[in-house]
Amino acid sequence: MQFETLAVHEGRDIDPTTGAVAPPIHLSTTFERDPDGGFSRGFEYIRDDNPNRRSLEACLSALEGGIATVAFPSGMAAISAAIEALRTSHEGALFVPRDVYFGMRALLTETEFGRKLDVVTVDMTDAAAVERATRDRKPGIIWVETPSNPLVSIVDIAAISAIARKHGAAVVVDNTWATPFLQRPLELGADVVVHSLTKYIGGHSDVMVGAAIVRKDGPHLVELRSIQRNKGLVPAPFDCWLALRGASSLAARMTVHCGSAMAIANFLQGHPAVTAVHYPGLPAHSGHEVAKRQMRDFGGMLSFEVRGGREEAMSVAAALKVFTRATSLGGNHSLIEHRASVEGPATMAPEGLLRAAIGLENVSDLIGDLRQALAAITE
Incomplete structure (x- = not known):
């Protein structure tokens, strides 16, 4: 199916009980166990999973062409989780753009988590400059923002991804400004895409949600799920419902x-x-x-x-x-x-x-x- 069709249908089913076309909002924090103690209907507790969150994650995976999505309560939560998760399997410095988003800059300079990172600032619009930077520091994660905020510079995702593969690094692309309708970084070699769904995907300035979409299964997906669940970084059901609604008209x-x-x-x-x-x-x-x-x-x-x-x-x-x-x-x-x-x-x-x-x-x-x-x- 084409993008527009996926955006309308993926993650949504007709409600089997009422026939409702719009999905219901599941606010329950807990779910009934089976007589034998199991959870055959797939849900146990809201921090572990929720029907609205599952629907949103399924939709975003389809739109970005990833294997799985992990939703978070904000874009910055998704950014923080992506860095933390990838560090477990990719040792080395965090390469960031010279004109990195100021919220990301604040994370790196004003929090204990950020100050512990080995950060290399480089002009991401110049692939040769990125390659030269790898001579002095081994990259573990290369962070790409394209178009950038607020200078609207453009980074060649495929070229940066090729450099990352050469050095065993992971590539994360903040695709908030472009959205998956305009740009599909995973198809260009990126490993993870992050979004502030608060922006274009939510689309109505009335919800704050974030997400990380991964290209393939692996340790970083396991770690992202663990961070989401065990740190309690989960978006509310209604926020997921609003973001899914927004995706349909993206x-x-x-x-x-x-x-x-x-x-x-x-x-x-x-x-x-x-x-x-x-x-x-x-x-x-x-x-x-x-x-x-x-x-x-x-x-x-x-x-x-x-x-x-x-x-x-x-x-x-x-x-x-x-x-x-x-x-x-x-x-x-x-x-x-x-x-x-x-x-x-x-x-x-x-x-x-x-x-x-x-x-x-x-x-x-x-x-x-x-x-x-x-x-x-x-x-």
């Missing part, structure tokens, strides 16, 4: 997100108040050719730099009426954010940069909103 929504983002990127590229547009759909983008090769479309996220700097960028964001000034992405609303002020002193975002998550509004309204907001600094 393809349709991503088509709109991508089309609108491309139109907005073209508009911004020609605006005199804008000095740079970071969007891989633009031929001038440094990662355009790689994105064309490994992605179905170019995504719903872009960032742009306003002429002037921080004050001008903040004034543009303040003048917007359709865009909402808020963190996050992947929902119905278009959001805009000054990333340098969010990320603080360690940010790599230029002071004039605004990150835009393009929502589902009419694109002409979004362009009109940007036009009127940018007019103030071109007068």
